[in-house]
Amino acid sequence: MVEQKKCQVLVIGAGPGGYVAAIRAGQLGLSTIIVEGEKAGGTCLIRGCIPSKAMINAAHKLHDLSAMAKEGGHMGISIPGPAELNMEGLVAWKDGIVKRLNKGVENLLKRAGAELINGWAEFIDAKTCKVSSADGDIRIEAENVILANGSVPTELPFMPFGGDVISSREALDLKEVPDDLVVVGGGYIGLELGIAFAHLGSNVSVLEAMDTVLPIFDKELRRPVELNLKRLGVKVHTGVFAKGIDDEGNVQYAAKDEQENIKTLKADKVLVTVGRRPNNNGWGLEEMGIKTSEHGFVIVDEKCATNMRGVYCIGDLAERGAMLAHNASSQGEMVAEIIAGNIREWDPVAVPAIVFTEPEIVEVGLSPEQASAEGHPVIVGKFPLAANGRALTMEAEKTGGFIRVVARDDDHRILGVQAVGSHVSELSGEFTLAIEMGALLEDVAGTIHAHPTMSEAFHEAVLATLGHAIHIT
Amino acid sequence: MGIYSFKLPDIGEGVVEGEVVAWHVEIGATVKEDDPVLDVMTDKATVTIPCPVDGTVRTRRGNVGEILPVGQTCITFEVEGEGNSTGEEEESEPVVEESAPEKKSKTKAVTPPAPSSRGGNSKPLASPAVRRRAKEEGLDLSKVSGSGPAGRITHEDLDDWKDAGSPVAAAGHGPREAKVGTTEIPVVGLRRKIAEQMHKSYSNIAHFSYFEDVDVTNLEELRQHLNSTRPEGAPKLTYLPFIMQALVKALSERPECNAHYDDEREVIIRHEAINLGIATQTERGLYVPVVKNVEAMDLWQTAAEMGRVTNAAKSGDASLEELSGSTFTITSLGKMGGTGATPIINHPEVGILGVHNASDSAVVRDGNIVIRRIMKLSSSWDHRVVDGFDGAMLVQILKNYLEHPATIFM
Numbered sequence: 018m019v020e021q022k023k024c025q026v027l028v029i030g031a032g033p034g035g036y037v038a039a040i041r042a043g044q045l046g047l048s049t050i051i052v053e054g055e056k057a058g059g060t061c062l063i064r065g066c067i068p069s070k071a072m073i074n075a076a077h078k079l080h081d082l083s084a085m086a087k088e089g090g091h092m093g094i095s096i097p098g099p100a101e102l103n104m105e106g107l108v109a110w111k112d113g114i115v116k117r118l119n120k121g122v123e124n125l126l127k128r129a130g131a132e133l134i135n136g137w138a139e140f141i142d143a144k145t146c147k148v149s150s151a152d153g154d155i156r157i158e159a160e161n162v163i164l165a166n167g168s169v170p171t172e173l174p175f176m177p178f179g180g181d182v183i184s185s186r187e188a189l190d191l192k193e194v195p196d197d198l199v200v201v202g203g204g205y206i207g208l209e210l211g212i213a214f215a216h217l218g219s220n221v222s223v224l225e226a227m228d229t230v231l232p233i234f235d236k237e238l239r240r241p242v243e244l245n246l247k248r249l250g251v252k253v254h255t256g257v258f259a260k261g262i263d264d265e266g267n268v269q270y271a272a273k274d275e276q277e278n279i280k281t282l283k284a285d286k287v288l289v290t291v292g293r294r295p296n297n298n299g300w301g302l303e304e305m306g307i308k309t310s311e312h313g314f315v316i317v318d319e320k321c322a323t324n325m326r327g328v329y330c331i332g333d334l335a336e337r338g339a340m341l342a343h344n345a346s347s348q349g350e351m352v353a354e355i356i357a358g359n360i361r362e363w364d365p366v367a368v369p370a371i372v373f374t375e376p377e378i379v380e381v382g383l384s385p386e387q388a389s390a391e392g393h394p395v396i397v398g399k400f401p402l403a404a405n406g407r408a409l410t411m412e413a414e415k416t417g418g419f420i421r422v423v424a425r426d427d428d429h430r431i432l433g434v435q436a437v438g439s440h441v442s443e444l445s446g447e448f449t450l451a452i453e454m455g456a457l458l459e460d461v462a463g464t465i466h467a468h469p470t471m472s473e474a475f476h477e478a479v480l481a482t483l484g485h486a487i488h489i490t
Numbered sequence: 491m492g493i494y495s496f497k498l499p500d501i502g503e504g505v506v507e508g509e510v511v512a513w514h515v516e517i518g519a520t521v522k523e524d525d526p527v528l529d530v531m532t533d534k535a536t537v538t539i540p541c542p543v544d545g546t547v548r549t550r551r552g553n554v555g556e557i558l559p560v561g562q563t564c565i566t567f568e569v570e571g572e573g574n575s576t577g578e579e580e581e582s583e584p585v586v587e588e589s590a591p592e593k594k595s596k597t598k599a600v601t602p603p604a605p606s607s608r609g610g611n612s613k614p615l616a617s618p619a620v621r622r623r624a625k626e627e628g629l630d631l632s633k634v635s636g637s638g639p640a641g642r643i644t645h646e647d648l649d650d651w652k653d654a655g656s657p658v659a660a661a662g663h664g665p666r667e668a669k670v671g672t673t674e675i676p677v678v679g680l681r682r683k684i685a686e687q688m689h690k691s692y693s694n695i696a697h698f699s700y701f702e703d704v705d706v707t708n709l710e711e712l713r714q715h716l717n718s719t720r721p722e723g724a725p726k727l728t729y730l731p732f733i734m735q736a737l738v739k740a741l742s743e744r745p746e747c748n749a750h751y752d753d754e755r756e757v758i759i760r761h762e763a764i765n766l767g768i769a770t771q772t773e774r775g776l777y778v779p780v781v782k783n784v785e786a787m788d789l790w791q792t793a794a795e796m797g798r799v800t801n802a803a804k805s806g807d808a809s810l811e812e813l814s815g816s817t818f819t820i821t822s823l824g825k826m827g828g829t830g831a832t833p834i835i836n837h838p839e840v841g842i843l844g845v846h847n848a849s850d851s852a853v854v855r856d857g858n859i860v861i862r863r864i865m866k867l868s869s870s871w872d873h874r875v876v877d878g879f880d881g882a883m884l885v886q887i888l889k890n891y892l893e894h895p896a897t898i899f900m
Contacts, residue, residue: 362625
């Protein structure tokens, strides 16, 4: 006997896109069902953003403690003997955070009146799906469908995941720290985890096919990260391709222009982070009559509507905006409101992108090159964290960070803000707000920034753009 | 030392303004005659304006994206000698370069920042809350002038915009005025002729109209084929020559439709010749040149002759002979064909055919939805002498020919 259910809104996937959509739909009084194959929270909460940040923080703490354990200590603090790492304990602590957030999401869904079903949804047609759950099969007919199936790590065919070849997901659940870790792919996920493992004591190498790591950022922003990689002893090989794994589990690679000359890197674990692809198969997308792009993303309009009426797609699976949790959430909230009868459109001026390397990178709006390319008359100002008092007290200046502001020369509208440095991620909100509100340099210049905080560095970067920063010459 | 003021020159015939695309000189720069000064885009082309004199740039007028009228002083130079200006004229004008954004007046009425000054990024500057409200209320932000710094649109601007009336009608340049006044255009010449003829037709003839869809998928195939294999020098075939040839067949079968009704003498004159008037829009107004004895022509001759007489009408070279003697008229608006009309009969004829759009349409054939090329036909008939059945029958016969185009030539 297959249980039958009907609802106004069916959300597939309880990640940061799906669960937000379901909560908002519930708030708006729509009968809502959300189906999740694993745990509520999705990649972001369960195996991505949150657990990786927990691990990065713990790794950073260990790294700081090791400085204090050295001869003479640090900050006047000395600890006897080296700090000891219990990797299983670290993972358990991280799992505690994940569990709290997972329960929190389940609770929020319940309070909003959205029904969470654990199981694997497979579509029969665009508005009907069958869920195989622990309690048997359920057939759900929905008036509206929100696809929030997310993305999965891209696999390299010649070194598939399994055994010691791991994706970011397994890297967050390792029982012990690998002595030698090879990271294939020097993008943001690879470098975030690579640096964390370097802090934890691994001997880390990074293989990157492009001429540089983090190729999406400009040279000026990359530079402090590259220097810190060197300081941490992370060996970066650019312009090389991974070729496979040899019998001892070591990584074979070759330079782009010397494909015959195979070299080998010793590896206990191989972390493959060459990107993520839309999670577009295994759940009946092909039965839905929905258009997808060449790269497998679901094609949507500015309302995140697919070509099928009443079927929406948000987040990583949708071809709209970068693969970022906050994009998915804002799209999820919007789609729920559209289904409830509101007029909405996804039209952000600026979406912040943050890389949690050490130092961190924040990018909001247009870079100087992008702004010039779009025809803006551009002025740029920069302020180093080394000239910010609060940064010094937190040793945030040690990684050579700065804040950079891009504005229009004629009307002084702020077009973009970039920052690199320790702790700069927490400044991203003000950058984004300034751009969304259409702030001029004078608006930020005329806003008093609390002392002593790192936010003063943004104020100063704006003053520098206007040509009269106070704390630099 | 003198001041040389340089006005935006006449940059082409009929050009009255240009948009500043780029400045090549900064204030204070030393320039030589013929150095590029600025790029101005007109609706025809982008023109680089060369420097008229040797000197130093004193003021510039017009930010990138701003529209300058021809004759507007756009730049002044300090030059050796006397120059051509006292400089006073420029002083009295706002010099955009010198007004820093925070100094801009906040009084909307004085300096409404033009939306066009947003160059580089056409997205209107507005906070997320204002953007959402505009979306919800169906207001087009790109039409609203922002009163905030850099033209930022505020909630108050949206209020003003709505209060000012139709939010989409005007382009949002300052307050809009109620208009009074009229323009009188004398109805003379051809216009008077058309007016008289139309009145005569409409007041004398008891019109009835009849509409039909015609599946021209096969005809289109034939037309494409003939066009791709047409002999050298032959005209490209539109639908009209086919319709004219099909009409020859249809009118021969229904001679009551190829007739004149002389209502004063109360006589119907049936014609053996099929002379088809082709309603033709010209710059001077509506003409109806006539393709005579279509029954004696093949398809290519029909196309050629139709092209000749309509072109003659358009260029004003048509003789009186070519503009009279029609026995039946076709009116076709080509691409603007629409989906239907009630054409007015060309008095003293008894019928007229309106040809409308042919487009790919979903139609039901044998219980399936299929895509066919469907042309809409309208017709009007003089009900005094043509019964509904006869007019409808003529159209049905015509439809049958057009849907089976081979039969046109049998």
